[in-house]
Amino acid sequence: MLSPALDTFLAEARPTPFLVLDPGVVAERYAELRVAFPQAELLYAVKACPEPEVLRRLVALGCGFDVAGAEEIALCLAAGADPGTLCHGNPIRGPGAAARAAERGVHRFVTDSAEDLALLPAGAQVLVRVVVVDEGSATPFLGKFGALPAEAVRLARGAAGVAFHAGSQQVRPEAFAAGARTALRVAGAAGIRRPVLDAGGGLPVRYRTDVPPPEAYAAALDEAVGAAVAAGDVDGARLVLEPGRALVAEAGVLRAGVLRVSRRPGIDHRRWVYLDVGRYQGLAETEGEAIDYPVRVPGRDGPPGPVVLAGPTCDGDDVLYRRRPYALPADLAAGDVVDLLAAGAYTSSYAAVGFNGLPPLTVHVL
Structure with missing residues (x-):
């Protein structure tokens, strides 16, 4: 359950990725x-x-x-x-x-x-x-x-x-x-x-x-x-x-944009979902898949199917979840947004500055 203030903020479209915090x-x-x-x-x-x-x-x-x-x-x-x-x-x-x-x-x-x-x-x-x-x-x-x-x-x-x-x-x-x-x-x-x-x-x-x-x-x-x-x-x-x-964990939501959804024939039977935020923009705690953030997809309610979640950089380690089972709607497409919940802790403070030319994670505080 998100706070009403977070729900209200997330109802409006904004450039991704960003973290929003409710003190x-x-x-x-x-x-x-x-x-x-x-x-x-x-x-x-x-x-x-x-x-x-x-x-x-x-x-x-x-x-x-x-x-x-x-x-x-x-x-x-x-x-x-x-x-x-x-x-x-x-x-x-x-x-x-x-x-x-x-x-x-x-x-x-x-x-x-x-x-x-x-x-x-x-x-x-x-x-x-x-x-x-x-x-x-x-x-x-x-x-x-x-x-x-x-x-x-x-x-x-x-x-x-x-x-x-x-x-x-x-x-x-x-x-x-x-x-x-x-x-x-x-x-x-x-x-x-x-x-x-x-x-x-x-x-x-x-x-x-x-x-x-x-x-x-x-x-x-x-x-x-x-x-x-x-x-x-x-x-x-x-x-x-x-x-x-x-x-602070439950005070924050990290909203990401979907850059691409791909099939990888011969490599993986699952869809690969590439987000515009990854391990170097605030999701460092996905290393070793240590922290498994709950994920929701606003505006999509199709039947879920298995996915691999990956970040946007050209670094091979920038894969968020390969072993942990995640399932997202089958109609998920580039341009959609994905929310990672309970993301208030160890995200903005972990974000790199300039890796692969990507800026620091934008933070909104209510």
């Missing part, structure tokens, strides 16, 4: 997470969709922000955010980056290495990120971030708390529970009795299949904290979450 939906999702996690501090992951109006709406609601660098810090401050509500969550920082962030009022930093820890400013609130199992996520981190528990204990001595990330679009609440237990054991071994527990992002949204509700993840985290207290690891924990996708 009202972002506010609704934020309210839902506030109910599910009443005691948690929520920090919006700016990388998911850094549109200024989205940031302003979240500032007005009292949300904090997970930022990855100087540019995102500047966007949040321009939107009216208190720098004290920002957490510099990307532990890959060059020399001087943390000091410059501190000069702008940012005092919370996530780290995962001795090399980065040595660069953090005196007096910083430090959270040490721990490697956890992220099986069940659409895009696991494959060890790029986080320290193994023994190393994390050494890094966390004197820190404010611990952090973990169970992977993006994580459909297993038990992955959050397991990550929390691992992180809290690290905190206890480091002598932190009441740590900040930053459970990262990864809360999933429904694309073409159902996912557990936020309450399932809240219950899993509550159970994990309770188990850690019962085991004597810690005396309690202050929960922090960094939702990105969960706040």
Whole structure:
């Protein structure tokens, strides 16, 4: 179901491709997470969709922000955010980056290495990120971030708390529970009795299949904290979450134009549908077919048939869905439009600038 505002906007013909966002939906999702996690501090992951109006709406609601660098810090401050509500969550920082962030009022930093820890400013609130199992996520981190528990204990001595990330679009609440237990054991071994527990992002949204509700993840985290207290690891924990996708995905629709519909005799029995937007214009999360956006075709209601969906560039990797089954109306033709739903997260922020001569993705904000 789209919001009435999105439906009204999409009823008018406009040049494609474009992303349209309804910040009202972002506010609704934020309210839902506030109910599910009443005691948690929520920090919006700016990388998911850094549109200024989205940031302003979240500032007005009292949300904090997970930022990855100087540019995102500047966007949040321009939107009216208190720098004290920002957490510099990307532990890959060059020399001087943390000091410059501190000069702008940012005092919370996530780290995962001795090399980065040595660069953090005196007096910083430090959270040490721990490697956890992220099986069940659409895009696991494959060890790029986080320290193994023994190393994390050494890094966390004197820190404010611990952090973990169970992977993006994580459909297993038990992955959050397991990550929390691992992180809290690290905190206890480091002598932190009441740590900040930053459970990262990864809360999933429904694309073409159902996912557990936020309450399932809240219950899993509550159970994990309770188990850690019962085991004597810690005396309690202050929960922090960094939702990105969960706040903005359903606020956006990406409208594409159909460039061509082709039969490929001897190559594929399905029709190939080439869109004017692809992996390099905002659909990067179709890599590995990790995210399967729901698709609708306004104005066409013929019987559906199997298709391969591909982007417009001359890059052979610019095929959106070859393995996942998609079916579109048999009368689909060049010049039609196709809507990719729940596309508010990781689209405009992923779009390339100028690949194959194509411009950045146009964004309309209601």
